[in-house]
Amino acid sequence: MSAPANEAVFQDKIDQDIRIEPKDWMPEAYRKTLIRQISQHAHSEIVGMLPEANWITRAPSLKRKATLIAKVQDEAGHGLYLYAAAETLDISRDEMIGQLHSGKAKYSSIFNYPTLTWADMGAIGWLVDGAAIMNQVPLCRASYGPYARAMVRICKEESFHQRQGFEILLVLSRGSEAQRRMCQDAIDRWWWPSVMMFGPNDDASPNTAQSMRWKIKRFTNDELRQRFVDVSAEQIKLLGMTLPDPALVWNETRQHYDHGPIDWEEFRNVLNGNGPCNKERMAARVQAHADGAWVREAALEHSRKNAARQSVQLEGVA
């Protein structure tokens, strides 16, 4: 088939909500867009383990410790599902890891903020995982089969993440004066970075239209952000806390909450490597990968030797 004919068949499948699978013909730009989006998503899951791992040894009880370990382990799994989905598009795991470590590939800017107190574990679960879920649920219907299937699995696991986070904050909000202060402080620090997680405003997001035509994206950044603001503005009432936005107010005509301006300057700064923890996160990631190199080599060597031993034994039998 000619390229335009292929393209027509492809777009027709997309329009009919027929999933694209790895061996199907696809435009090169679709493949590239998916690789970029899925691998950045995978990197975010992996780097996202670092701020929370920081609190595993200091969690206030055995229950909280076990929960936090389970959550961090889930995030590792999410990274793996997504790397595997991206690998079906003909990019190797090593290449993706290389892109992360060299700084060529980005990951969510949210993970470049520090986790200063225990309440941050609550705020991350509630707001950061909450924003992630808002983004991820529509991706379960993404047009690329392996991506959509990975997202279904991820979304199933995410809901516990958000609930445990909210529960941490709820307990703190009903605690001592110092605990209430800690709770409010964590919300104050995590709110705006979470709002920024949805990415630039629609008019500053030139690729959105194409991604929506390809059904990689189902909603625009601003639509998802609005949904997140609406839901959070109600949930915060249960905590008896406030969101750090004086302009946050219910708009009767729009039937949505209005919110104050977003500091895109900060967003760009953090994304470009100048956030409070960018260097620390990357150094930890690169160090972990380097420290594991001998283990990966030894395991490979072990399997080679085993295979050789088995073939010798087989020859002996014959």
Add this chain to the structure above:
Amino acid sequence: MTANNTISNVISGDKGSWPLWEIFIRSRQGLDHKHVGSLHAADAAMAIENARDVYTRRMEGISIWVVESKFIHASNPDDAASFYDPANDKVYRHPTFYDLPDELKHM
């Protein structure tokens, strides 16, 4: 390990990487093994253990098969039209093809 060789190794990726495995899981006794995804592992034993940790953390399975991906052969989607053509015109293989009176019961 010296900082030097680590950074360059890390940036360029490893020389020998673990092969890719496809993972199939039986979720309950009585059901088929179903493809759930893939992962990298040095050998079959490690692939099974990793599959347990990655795909059955919430009791999603009671049996795991792993197959090294390179051993999977697949039909070609580009040939789908001609490949499945023999089944295309055989509606009589379906029970709804047969027009029978409504009074006929238990069939």
